[in-house]
Each structure stands twice: as structure tokens, then as C-alpha cells.
Amino acid sequence: MRILVTGGAGFIGSHFVRSLLNGRYVGFEDCDVTVLDKLTYASDRNNLPASHPRLAFVRGDICDRPLLADLVPGHDAVVHFAAESHVDRSIDDPAPFFETNVMGSHRLMAACARAGVGRVVHVSTDEVYGSITDGAWTERCVLEPNSPYAASKAASDHVVRSYWRTFDVDVSITRCANNYGPYQHVEKVIPRFVTSLLTGGDITLHGDGGAVREWLHVDDHCRAIALVLGKGRAGEVYNIGGDIELTNKALAEKILLLAGAGWDRVRHVADRKVQDQRYSLDYTKIQDELGFEPQIRFAEGLSEVFHWYRENRAWWAHAYPEARPAGLTNSVRGIPVGRAVPAPVH
Template structure:
């Protein structure tokens, strides 16, 4: 089996690709993995094995239609992680979010339809639902995104669904809670707080810290995606929740305790204009249909993450922010060198 994973040099995609290569998911133990990643600021070739007999790495953009036409055919499945994903950046400049998240998803699904890919999973986010004051969203709830990032992901969800209805692409959509874990870019709240404290800097808390987020360890998230890939129904959406809701203030308290620091290290800043007050997912559907339950306790996972960043300063230090592991320009499996910006095959 050959699986194409887009955006797999980023945080969540790389965890999924590493897990595939290590044979952790039932039914995919021996699959060949092709990675397409643009290697933006938020991704790093070093997040993947430097050499693996079942890994092919292609540096490229999912908006490059010719590259997709060269790469996609021959794959049995595609798992689509590639996306711009930071809310604050989307507020500053929405255009790249709509270009990558909407048009990139269109180009990818079009290539899957033409290449007759047997199975596609599109990875989305709970932020497409907006904000919920009480209760939890199920998969039938209306989408009410509040930021350009969330709007671009909601639009991409609709694009993906249209390829199921119009072109019979066997695609499922997953929507996850806030992820955390090793290898997460330091622009995100948990690694930002941890690395600031480890490097002697203060941390900033939006407003009074009352916004509520649901947390899901990246390993639980990727395990759920593998279940959807294996057994999910075409045209269906699956929420992936983590069972842990915390205010941002409560999250800050836990990180301060791990760092042995006090509230004097916290600076309050105004809330962003589009600060959603609360996210919460009802994930009974994936639990009942596919048997998913989160396994990593938040306290254990957060402690693991804190220690990972403490022990891997070279990964996040300012002197190590450029993507590492430059690839060789060549032709792999029919991909012309002129189209593949850079390729590694092992």
C-alpha cells in the first residue's frame, strides 16, 4: 500500500508519518509513505527520519497542480494535513490561508479524483464551528467560523465534501480539538509558554485567561485519523475530542508549576478581536463507530511535553529556526526533477 501524506513535515503530519513508518497502525504496518511538504517556517525536514526504506520526501506545494498530477497517481490513500494554521497570522494576512487551505485542497482533491485514489482523509479543526457557550458540537452542527483561518478551513471542508458528492471521491473529514505534543511550532500556546519560561522570558495571557479550550494529545489525534482512514465512511465527518477542557488561565497555572515559576512571569495583554470563548467537541460518533477513546492523560502529556522542550533546545532555539535536512534534487517514481522542488528517496 502507498499512502501520500501532505504537510507531513509539520507538527501533526510528521507524528502521523513517523507512526506509519514505525508500523503502529493496524492495516498499515508495511505501507510506503510519500510526503509532500512546502517546508514553510512551521515545518522541518528533521521532523521525519533522515533515511527510511519506505519513505519518499518531496518538497513541494499542494497548489502546484502539475506536481500533484505527477505525484498523486499510484497512491492508494491520501491523508491531507497541509494547511496554514495560526489564527494571529491569518488576521494579519488572510490571503495565504485561503490560497493554501481552500485552493490547495481543491487542487489536491482534483488530483485524487483524476488519479482514482481509493481513500482520502481531510484533517480539519473544531474552530470551523465557531464558539459554543455550553454543551458540545456534534458533526451536524452548523459551521460558524470567526477568524480567517477558521473560515478557510470551513471552506476547505465544503470543497472536500463536494468532491465526494460530485466526483465520488471516497473522502472523510476529521475535526479535532486543540493539539499538543513534541515537535509543535513555538507559535502555538503550549510550546510558546514552555519555551519562554525555559529561556527566561515572561509569557503573555490574552485578557483574563477565561477562554476555554479542549486539549488532545497529538498521538491520540493521529491514532484516531488512522482509524478513520481504515474504517471511516465516505462523506462523513468525525469529531476527535480530548475530554479535557481548561481555561487558558488554568493551562497557564499548570505550565508555571512545571517550570517552578510564579505569576510574576505572566503579562496580560488585550484579547484578540476574534477570540472564541469556548470550544468543545462531542466525539461519540467516532467512539461508537470506530472505537476511539483518548488514552493520554493531560497531566502526563503536558509533563512529557515540558520535558521534551527542555531536553531539545536545539530544535526550538532561535539559531535553529531554519528548516534542516536539505533534500537532493532528482527524479523519483516518475516525478520530473523540474517539478519536484526537492526529493529524497531511501
């Protein structure tokens, strides 16, 4: 089996690829994997095992139709992670989010339809639902996105679903809670809190820190995606929830405790212009249909992540020039666009 993973050098995509190549998912133990990634600021070629014999890497853009026309044929399945994903950046400049997340998804799906790809999983987010005061979203809830990022992902969900209805592409959509884990870019809240403290800086909280998020370890998320890839029903959406909901203030307290720091290391900043107050997913459907349950408890996972960032400073130090070890460079670039290269073995 050959699987194409878009955005496979990013945080979640690279974890999925490493797990595939390590034979962790039933039914996909010996698959060949092609990663297509644009290598933007949020992705890193070094997240992937470069010398793995079953991995090929292509640097390229999902908006590049000629590239997709050459690359997609011959793959049995596609797992689509590639997306612009940072809310604050989408508020500053929405255009790249709609170009990549909407038009890129359309062009990828069109290539899949033309090539007769047998199975597609489109990876989305709980943010498409908006904000919820009480209870939890089911897959049938109305989409009410509040940021350009969330709107672009909601639109991409509709685009992808239309290819099932109109062109009979066997596609499922997943919507996940907030992810955390190793190799996550430092613009995201948990690595931002951790690395700020490790470099002697302070944690910054939007507003009063009262926004509530549901947390899911990246390993649990990727395991759920593999279940959907193998057994999910065509045209269906599957929520993938976590095991805990926390205010951002409570999250900061937990990370301060791990760092041995006090509340004097916290600064409050103005809230986002658009700040969803609470996310919460009802993931009964994927539990009942596919047997998914989160396995990594948040307390354990957060502690492991804190220690990973502490022990792997060279991986993220480029974001803090004052903390960069002498001679360290960010070596993820320099791969020609459209060129496949063999797949650091981890």
C-alpha cells in the first residue's frame, strides 16, 4: 500500500508518518509513505526519518496542480494534514489561509478524484464549530467558525465532503481537540509557555486566561486518524476528543509547577479580537464505531512534553536567537520544490 501524507513534516503529520513507518497501526504496518510538504516556518524536514527505505519526501505545495497531477496517481490513500493553522496569523493576514486550506484542499481532492485514489482522510479541527457554553459538540452540530483560520477549515470540510457526494471519493473528515506533544512549533500555547520559561521569559495570558480548551495528545490523535483511515465510513465526520478541559490560566499553573516557577512569571496581555470561550467535543461516535479511547492522561503527557522541550533545546532554539547554541542553524530548507528525496532515523 502507498499512502500520501500532505503536511507530513509538520507537528501532527510527522508524528503520524513516524508511527506509520514504525508499524504501529494495524493494517498499515508495511506501507510506503510519500510526504508532500511546502516546508513553511511551521514544518521541519528533520521531524522525519530521512534514511527510512519506505519514505519518500517531496517538497511542494498542495495548490500546485501540475505537481499534484504527477504525484497523486499510484497512491492508494491520502491523509490530508496540510494547512495554515495559527489563529493569530489568520487575523493578521487571512488570505494565505483561504488559499491553502480551501483552494489547496479543492485541488488535492480534484487530483484524488482524477487518479481514483481509494481512500482519503481530511484532518480538521474543533474550531469549525465556534464556541460552546455548555455541553459538547456532536458531528451534527452547525458550523459557526469565528476566526479566518476556523472559517477556512470549515470551508475545506465542505469542499472535501462535496467530492464524496459529487465524485464518489471515499473520504472521511476528522475534527480534533487541541493537540500537544513533542515537535510542536513554539507559536502554539503549550510549547510557547514551556520554552518561554526555559529561556527565562514570562508566560503571557490573553485576557483573564479564562478561555477553556480540551486537550488531546498527538499520539492519541494520530491513532484515531489511523482508525478512521482503516475503518471509517465514507462521507462521515468523526470528532476526536481528549481527556481534559482546562482554562488557559489552569494550564499555565500546571506548567509553572513543572518549571518550579511562581505566578510572578505570568503577564496578562490584551485578549484576541476573536477569542472562542470554550471548546468541547462529544466523541461518542468514534468510540462506538471504531473503539477509540484516549490513552495518554494529560498530567503524564504534559510532564513528558515539558521534559522533551527541556532536553531538545537545539530543536526549537531558532525561535529564541539569544538562546541558540553556537553554530546552530535551521537546516530544514534547501530541498528543491517537487523533488522526491529518500526519507533522521528516530
